[in-house]
Amino acid sequence: MIYALAAYIVLQFAIALWASRYVRTEADYFVGGRRFGLLMVGVSVFATWFGAETVMGASGAIADEGLAGGRADPFGYTICLIGMALFLAYKLRDAGVMTFPDYMQQRFGPRAEVLAAILTIPTSIIWASAQLLAMGQILAETAGIALGIALFGGAVLIIAYTTIGGLLGDALTDMVQGAVMMIGLFILLLTLLASGDFAFSEITPDQLQWRITDEDGETESWLAALDTWMIPILGSLVAQEAISRFLGAKSASIARKGCFLAAGLYLVFGSIPLAIGLLGHAAGFEAASTDSYLPELARQYLSPVLYVLLMGAIISAILSTVDTTLLAVSAIASRNLIDRVGKNLPEPRKLMFGRSLTLIAGLAAWAIAASGETIKGLVEIASSFGSAGIVVALLIGLHTRYGGERAALAALITGALMSFLGYGVPAWAVSLFSEAAAEGMPGWTQGFEGSFIFSILSAIAAYIAVAELDRRGILAKSQKESPAAS
Incomplete structure (x- = not known):
């Protein structure tokens, strides 16, 4: 052999x-x-x-x-x-x-x-x-x-x-x-x-x-x-x-x-x-x-x-x-x-x-x-973590001219954040805010059911919301008024 x-x-x-x-x-x-x-x-x-x-x-x-x-x-x-x-x-x-x-x-x-x-x-x-x-x-x-x-x-x-x-x-x-x-x-x-x-x-x-x-x-x-x-x-x-x-x-x-x-x-x-x-x-x-x-x-x-x-x-x-x-x-x-x-x-x-x-x-x-x-376990993590926002932005970007860079960024960030929360919260992150709350916690807290679906839906919502704000000129107007914030 x-x-x-x-x-x-x-x-x-x-x-x-x-x-x-x-x-x-x-x-x-x-x-x-x-x-x-x-x-x-x-x-x-x-x-x-x-x-x-x-x-x-x-x-x-x-x-x-x-x-x-x-x-x-x-x-x-x-x-x-x-x-x-x-x-x-x-x-x-x-x-x-x-x-x-x-x-x-x-x-x-x-x-x-x-x-x-x-x-x-x-x-x-x-x-x-x-x-x-x-x-x-x-x-x-x-x-x-x-x-x-x-x-x-x-x-x-x-x-x-x-x-x-x-x-x-x-x-x-x-x-x-x-x-x-x-x-x-x-x-x-x-x-x-x-x-x-x-x-x-x-x-x-x-x-x-x-x-x-x-x-x-x-x-x-x-x-x-x-x-x-x-x-x-x-x-x-x-x-x-x-x-x-x-x-x-x-x-x-x-x-x-x-x-x-x-x-x-x-x-x-x-x-x-x-x-x-x-x-x-x-x-x-x-x-x-x-x-x-x-x-x-x-x-x-x-x-x-x-x-x-x-x-x-x-x-x-x-x-x-x-x-x-x-x-x-x-x-x-x-x-x-x-x-x-x-x-x-x-x-x-x-x-x-x-x-x-x-x-x-x-x-x-x-x-x-x-x-x-x-x-x-490794494959499940690799298949879902952080990909929700990418799927949404890439598919919309390939097949429509709807939305721009800010909409894509909103989808990417929202999808990644929801994927992270879907797996649960690590104990070290909780300890940053409360040592007492982190005591006795497992390495990760339990995530929520249907987390990947919610990641996709959240990324879609974020993309559409920011694209609409862009289309109506609201984001551009706010950036002109507050350059530092942009």
Whole structure:
């Protein structure tokens, strides 16, 4: 197993080194020189989206919670990809940008660009950390080493080949990764069905409920269920990880069609971990943890050769997501933060900054992965935190001329604030106002139900309110009367 993984990683590096020959400019590094055809866009977006939470986290969650555990994977993220095709891909690619904050600058101005970049970078790093954690768990189980060592080794490998090859190298490796992943999951499902221990007829009606019922028999509210749907559908709509892939398309039309292709692939192959979770629960299979559900099931039922193939598939899913996420962070940090300070830098200097920022992003993701969170928990934070205002401002900005920079800033700030409050208030923040109130508090207080939906609605309200004030000249008038306040 170790030798097989080593051979697989060597192949990844070979592809990255070959692709590095074509990386000469910032555009080559971040959007692959805009060389991608339909198949490469579709498979690349699919492979990027099909991460550790789909292969490992989803099957365990579905085994525990039934269909309710699959609201994000595969259904929510499939709808999200369709939304990208319908509302983002054509217009963003047609605008010729490299990141979505680039468009925020074109449409709303530099302050909206910088704020969108600042809100996006932390969530992308958290997303990458979830994938690193999954890879660390696989390496630790396979090689029999400590998780901390496996995490660090996995991070070094991913950072190295991502820094070398850029998006072109990532997209080319995605073609290999996507093929291995599809074959591995399909073989596992067929093997389980052929074993005789698993049958669709054994799935019980309670596994097919769309709302979670806890051990006390309490069913979650419709508001909480709707919020769970909206986090992957809207919260991930503005993920630079996927956006960068269709921005590398040869044309706007290919960008849109590629997202539709990715959505179809995601639904089909994302349904395999869903089926495995339902079948495993019906058969009474139990794993040590949610995140290790699919690997443990595979180890028990697959031959050593097929098990190696499946682990290669999971590693594929992780690698294709992490490398793109690190590039997304470095692209936004380089273009939308550093370039604002040092304008008109020569291309070699821009390329150097991009690669350096990829390294820094990878180290930050490794540090978060080592903190002890679960894969699913990290992904939920990454999908919802701070994205509400970005979704609102970007969609309105792309499809209308309504509202300007102040409206966008209002939406971004309001959405971020509501997301923060939705997770609860940290004890250290309470202690700033009252030491007594902070005593005995957990690390975070309990947030409120439906927080992401309220974040979206609040951001919409803030955008419209400020846009109307702008349209009527009220804000402009008040700024003239009080320059200091503005």
